[in-house]
Amino acid sequence: MESQRNILLIALLLVSYMIWNQWEADHAPQPAVTASTVATSSQETALNDVPVADDNAADVPQTQVVASKELIRVKTDQLDVEINPVGGDIVHAALVTHKLELNENDPFVLLERKADFTYIAQSGLIGKNGIDSGKGRAAYAAEQQQYQLADGQEKLEVPLTYVAPNGVTYTKVFTFTKGKFDVRVDYRVNNTSAEPLQVQMYGQIKQTIKPSDSHMMMPTYRGGAFSTADTRYEKYDFDEMQEKNLQKTTEGGWVAMLQHYFVSAWVPAADEQNIMYSSVSNGKDANIGFRGASHIVAPGESKTFGADFYVGPKDQAALSELSDSLNLVVDYGVLWWLAVPIYKLLMIFHSFIGNWGLSIILITLTVRGILYPLTKAQYTSMAKMRNLAPKIQELKERFGDDRQKMGQATMEMYRKEKVNPMGGCLPIFLQMPIFLALYWVLMESVELRHAPFVLWIQDLSVQDPYYVLPVLNGITMYIMQKLQPMSPNMDPMQAKMMQWMPVIFAVFFMWFPAGLVLYWLMGNIVAIIQQKIIYASLEKKGLK
Template sequence: MSQRPDDHKNLLIAVALSMAVMLGWQVFYAGPQVKEQQERVQRDKAAQEQAQKATEGSPATPAAPSTALPGSKPAQPAITARSTGTRAEVLASSASARVPIETPSLTGSISLKGGLIDDLVLVNYRETVDPKSPNVVLFSPLGAPGAYFAEYGWQGAPGAQVALPDSETVWQAESGAKLTPATPVTLTWDNGQGLKFQRAVSIDENYMLKVVNTIENTTTGDIVLTPYARLYRFGTPHTSGYGTILHEGLIGVPGDAGLQEIPYASVLEDGGAKSFDGKTGGWLGITDKYWAATLIPDQKATYAASFRGQQGNATSQEVFWTDYQLGVQAIAAGATHTVDGHLYAGAKQVRLIESYEAELGIEKFELLIDWGWFYFITKPLYYVIDWLYGILGNFGLAILAVTVMVKAVFFPLANKSYESMAKMKKLQPQMEQLRERYKDDKAKQQQELMALYQKEKINPLAGCLPILVQIPVFFALYKVLFVSIDMRHAPFFGWIQDLSAADPTSIFNLFGLLPFAVPEALHIGAWPVIMGITMWVQMQLNPPQPDPIQQKIFSYMPLIFTFLLAAFPAGLVIYWAWNNILSIAQQWYISVKQGAEVHLIGNIRRTFAPLGRLVGLNKGESKSETKG
C-alpha cells in the first residue's frame, strides 16, 4: 500500500507536538531538578572542603562562633550565625524580651534585642493538607534553623563617634504592648549622647507592616546619618526545583532598573551580586513559591539598593540579603527627623498584592507573582478561574467550567477543523484512486490531491488546529496552577485533595487497594489514566493510518502522554481529560452532521480483535475437549 503525503504531514506535525511537550517537560521540569541537585552537591562538597581546611588549621578548642550583626556597616553582614537550638527553644530563651504580634493572618513577635522583626507564622496556611499539620513559618530568629528576618537601622558618617542602635541594642516597649491591627507598638532607645530613637510599628489585618523610624536630636550640633533597611536569610532554603518555570530567590524592582530575579545559587557566585544607585520607587525582597518578604521604601525617596549573598564556611551558613539605603539625612540640633518604610511578609495573594500596589503606589508590586512571559494569557485565565470559583465554590469545577468557556471561544475554529476532517473522510475513496492512478508520479499525485482539496475547500492540516490551540492554554493553565496560592491545597472530589499537586494514587497498586507503596517514578494516578483513555478514544474517531509505523506512533501517543502528565498537577490533568471528552462529543457530532463515517466502534473492535480471537479460541478448544 502506498504512503499518503498528507498523512506524512499530519504524522510529522503530531510527532513534532509530542516532542515539543516532551522537550518542554525536560527543559521546565527534569532539567532544572537535575541542575539544582548538581549545584547543591557542589556547594555541599565545597563547604566540606572548607570545613576540613578550617579544622586542620584551627586550634584544638575553636572559639565560639559570633552571632553579631552589623549596626553601622550595612554593606557587610557577618555570616557566622549558626543554629543554637530549635526555633521554639530560641524563642523561649528570649520570650521576656519580645513584643507579641497577633492579627487574623499573622502571629509572632518582635525582638526587643536589635528591634528585629524575626518571628512570623502564617495563621491561615499549613504545611500539608492535614488540618493538624503545623502552620507555615515565614520568619525565624537568629540562632534558629533557617533564620530569616528584617532589620532597620542607621549608619553613621565615616569616623563619627556616635552610638547607634545595632543588633545588640535592647529597645524599650510599654508594659503589655502587643502589635495588632488596632494597637501599634512603639520601641524607644536613648543613646545617652543626646539622640533619642523611636521605632513605631503598625500592621494591618493581612501582611503589610509599616515601620516609622524617628530620631530626636537634643544635642547642640547637627548629626548626619544614613537610614537603611535589610532583609536577611540564613541557609539556602528548600525550593520547588522548577527554576525555569518559577523564580525562587532574591527579587525586586529597584526603580527604573525593572524586575530583578536572582536565584540563590547565582548570587553566591563571583559577580553574582547586584547593586543599584539613585533609584526611586519599587521594592526589594526574597521570594518562595507561595510566600515572600519585601522591603518597600518611601516611593518618593531616592535610595541605593543591593542583592547579595555570601558563602558559608566551617563556622557559618551561607547568607542572602537585600537592602536599601536612603540618602544622607542631616538632622539639625533640636530637630526631629522621620523615615517611613513598609514591610510585606506573607502569602503571595494576587488581589491583595494588587490592592497594595494601588493603595500605597508601590511600583510594579504585582511582579512579585511570577506570571511568566505569557502573562497576557496566564493572568486573565487566573481571573476567569477565580471568578468561576466564586460562583461554583470549587476550583476543580471552575477548571471544568473554564474548559467549556475556552471550547466555546475557539468553537468556530475547531468546528471548521472537524468539518474539514469529516470531508476528508468522505473523500477517502477518491484520494485512494488518485494515489493508485499516479503511484509512479509522486509530483503529479500531489498536484492532483491539492487540486481535490481546493475543489472541496479542504485544509489537510486543519485536524491539527485544535491541538495547536489547546497547547498555549494548557501551559497557561499549568502556570496558574503552579504559581497561584489559591490552588494550593484546593480540593476537588474524592481522592484529589490538592489540585496543585500530582494525583497521589497509582495504577500499580490498584490505586491504593494493594497494601504497598509505589516508587515515585511509577505514580500513574487515576486521573492520568482517565486522561490517557479519553485521548485514545479521541484518536479512534479517525480512520486507521495505512502505514503501520504511523499507526503505531499514534497508538503509543496516549500512553506517552499518560506517563508525561502523571507528575503534573491534578488540576491540569483533569482539564486535559475533560477537554478530551468535550472534543470527542464535538467531533462525533460534526462527523454525523457531515455524513462522514465515525470509525470509533470499528477501530475499537479492530484493536481488541486479537483478544477476542484468543477468548474464542479457548472456548473452542474447551468445547472440543469436552466433546472428545
Template sequence: MDFKKTILWAVFSMAGLMLYNNWQIHEGKPSMFGGNPTPTAAKSDSAVAGTTKVDVPAPIQTAAAPVIAKAPGINTGAIETAEKFVLQNDTLVLEISASGANVVEAKLLKELTVEKKPVELFQYTPNHKYIARSGLIALGNTDLPNHTSTFKLIQSGKDETGRPFIVLGSERSGVKLEKTFSLNPKSYVVDVDHRVIQTASNSNPLVLYTELVRDASQEQKIGPFDGAFSASTFTGPAVYTEKEKFNKLEFSAIDKNKITIPTQVAAGEPAWIAMVQHYFASAWIPNDKSARDIYAGKIDNNLYRIGMQVPLGIVAPGAGVVEKVRLFVGPQEESVLETIAPGFALLKDYGYLTILAKPIFWLLENIHDYVGNWGWSIILLTILIKLVFFPLSAASYKSMARMKEVQPRLLVMREQYKGEPQKLNQAMMEMYKKEKINPIGGCLPVVIQIPVFIALYWVLLSSVEMRNAPWIGWIQDLSVPDPYYILPVVMAASMYVQTKLNPTPADPIQAKVMMYMPLVFSIMFFFFPAGLVLYWVVNNLLSIAQQWQINQMFANKSAK
C-alpha cells in the same frame, strides 16, 4: 502531510523537553534554559561600581553612588538566646528578637502546611534562615544601633485604634533608635516606624537600611508533592522600581556576581524590595518621599540579602526624625497585593505569558465569586475557553474527519508508489487539492491554542488561592496532585479515545507514537496539581464530544 508530522513532532519534542527541564530543576540541577536574563554589568554584596569598602553596612553619600559594604556576621547565639516579643493579629503571628529587633519568625495562621500547621515564612533555625532586619549607619561613625544591637522593650499593647504594637529601643554613640511594630486587623502588612533621636553632637548624616536575609533552601514542605510540582517556580530576591519594573535575582546569579539592579531610586519614585517563593513573599516598602539606594548580594555561605537605604540627613542634638516603612509578610493573593503598593501584584509571577494569564485569572476569580468552589470554577472556565476556541476546534476536527475519510485511498497510494516518495507526495497533494483538504488543518488550530494552555498552567501553578481548596470527594486540595490518581487515569483514557477518533497515521512509526502518547502524558500528569488535570480532563471530554459529533456528520454525508 510531512509538514503535519513536523508540527506534531515539534509539539511532542517541546513537551518532552519542558518535562525533562523541570525534572532537572527538581533534582537540584540548573535549568537547561538558564536563569533570568542578566545585564552585562555585575555587582556583588561587598562592592558596587564606584563604591568603597568599609567593615559594616555603610551609608549613601550625597548625590553619589551608594556605599554598600559587607554586613557584619549574624550573631547566631545572640538571636537564638535573645528574648522574643510576640505581635499578633487574626492572620499573622510575628516573633521579634531583642537581638537587633529583627523579625525572626512569621506564622501565617490562615495558610496551613500538609501537617495542618501554619506556614512559617520567617524562620531562624539551624536548617533555615529567613529574617527581616533594619538599622542605622552613618559615614564616619558605624557604631550605631543596627541589626546586631541589643534592643529593650519600651512599650507594648494596643493603640487608640485597637492595633497591637510593640516598641523596642537601643542606643549607641549618642544615637537612639526606637522601632515600633504595629499590625492592622486581618492584614499581612506590618507598619514599622523607625524613630531616631540624636542625644549627642553628631554632624554625620544618618541612613536607615532595611534588609531581607535568607538562605537558598526551601525547608518547609507546603504540600505532599511540593517540589515535583513547584520546582519551576522562582525563589529568591526581587526588586521593583517604576522605571525598571519587576526584576528577579537568581541566587545562582548572585553567586557569580552576574546581577545588576537599579541602585539609585529618585525621590517620588515608587520602589520596594522582596524575597519571593512559591505562593508567598516578604517585602520592605519604604515611603517614596526621598531618594533611596538598593543593593543585593551574598553575605555568608548560602546566605543572601537584598536591602534598601533611606537617607535621614543630619539630625540636630536633641532632635528626632521618624521614618515610616511597611513590611509585608504573606501569601501572593492577587486581589490583596494590588492594594498594597504600585506594581506589588507582580510578586505573583506568571512568567512570559502574563498578558494572557492575568485576564484568565481575573475570569476564574469572578466565576469563583459566584460559585464559591475553585474546582467548579475551573470547569466553568474550561467550558468558556472551549466556546471561545469552538470555531478553531471545529475547523481542526473537520479537517481530521476529512483525513479519516480519505485514509483508505492514502493506504492504496502508499502501496502503489512504494519506494517512490516524490511521486507519492505529488499524488497525495493532488488528492488533497481535489478534495479541498488542508493537510495541516488539524494541527494549526491546536498550535494556536497552546499559549492559552500554558498561561492557564501558570495561573494554576502560581495561585495561592488553590492551596487547600477542595473540589469534591477525594480532591481536597487543587494545588497538589490527585492523591488516588483518578484524574490522571481518566485523562489517559480520554486521550486514548481522542486518538481513536483521529485518523490513523499511515506511517507505522507515527501511528505507534500516537498510541503511546496517552500513556506518556498520563505519567506526566501524575505530578501535576489536581486543578490543572481537572482542566485537561474537562477539555478532553468536551473535545471528544465535539469531534464525535463532527465525525458522525461526515459519516452520515458519506452514507448518503
C-alpha cells in the same frame, strides 16, 4: 493531519523538555564561593551584615550587646511575629490563616531563626549618626513583651525606644493592620542634641542559601528578586548573589525573597532615591535589601521616615496595594499576557460558586466554547482529508518518485476541493499556550493551595492522592483515539507509540497538580462530545 495525535505529540515533547530542563537545573555545577566573593561581602556588610552608609562616613560605634532571649511577640488575625529588641529585627513570622499542612492546626512559618537555617527581616539606621553598625546594634526597650490586636481594633502599634549617649531618642515603630500581611516600619528621630543628625535607613532580608524544593513537574523558584524604575521585575537568584553583588540606584523600587506561594519584601518610599543591593556573608547567608535616602534632622527637630515590609502569601491584590509591580512576584513566565486574564476569569467564577474545582471546569467549558468554531473547522478539514486519501494514493501511483509534480498536483486538488491541509493544526497551537498558561496559574496562585474540590480531592495544588484523575484522563484519551482511526499509511512504529500514548500520559499526569489534570480531563470529555456532534453533522453532509 490527525489533530489529537499531534496534540499528544506536542504535549509529550513539552513534558520531555520540562524533564530535561529540571535535570539540567539539578545537575548543573554550582558556582563556588571564592575567597574574593567572601572578602567583598565582608567589606560591604561587616560583622552583623549591616551595610555601609552611602556617604562612607564611619558609623557611630555602639556598645556590643548579646542578642536578647526575651523576644517581643506580636499577634494579629493574620500574623504571629517575634521581634528581637537588639536591632529590632523580625526573627519569626508565622502566617495564622495559612496552615503548614492540610487539615492541621500548625501555621505556616515563613521567617525563622534556627541552628542550621536563618530567614529574617532586618532593618536599622546607618550613616554618620546611625545607631546600627558592624560593631553593634541598638538595644531597644519595649513597654511590654506581648502585644495582640484586640477584637474590633484596626491597627496595632509596637514602639521600641533607644536613647543614644548624646540624649537623642530613636523610636522604631511597627504598625500592624487588621487583615493585612504588611507591616509598616517607621523611625521617629527626636533630635534633642545641639548638632544636626544624618541618618539613613536600610532594610534587608537574610536567608540561608538552600536549594528549591521543586521537581520536574513542579519547577518552583526560591531566591531573590527586585524592582527598579527601569526593570519592573527581575529575579536575582542565590547563584547570582554569590557571583556578583547587586547594586542598583532607583527611585522607589522593592526587594524580595521568593518561594513557592509565599514572599517577603521590603518596599521603601516610592518618591525617594534608594539603592538596591545584595551580598553573601559567611559563604552561606544571602542578603538582599535597600538603602534609603539620607535624612538630616536639625537640632530640636523630630522627623519620621520608614518603609513597608510584607511577609505572607503571594496575594496579588494585597501586593499591588504596596507597589504596582510587586504583584509580578506571581510569575507566570512568558505567557503572562494569557495567564493574567485566565486568573482573573478564574477569580470571577470562584466569586460566584465558591469552589476552585468547579471554577476550573467552567474555565475549560469557556475555552472550549471559544475554540469551538476552530475545532469544527479542524474536524471538517480532517474529514475531507480522509475522504481525499484514495485520490492522493492515485496521485502517488501516477507520479511515482517525482515529488515536485506530486506536490503540485496535490495542492491543485486541495484547491479544487477547498481543503486546507493545515486546517487541523491551528487549534493545536491555540490550545497548547492556554494549557501552559493555566499550568502556571495553577502553579503560582496561592488561592489554590489547600483548595478542596470534591470527595478525595482536598488540595488542587498537589497531585491526586489516589491517581483517579490521571487514570480517567488516560481512558478519555483512549476513547478519543478510537474516534479518530489511525491512517493505514502510518508507520508501524509510530502507530505503536500512538497506541501507548494514553498510558504514557496517565503516568505523567500522576505528578501534575490535580487542578491541571482536572482541566485536561474535562477538556477531553468536552472534545469527545464535540467530536460526536461534529461527526454526526458531517455524515449528514456525506463526509465520513
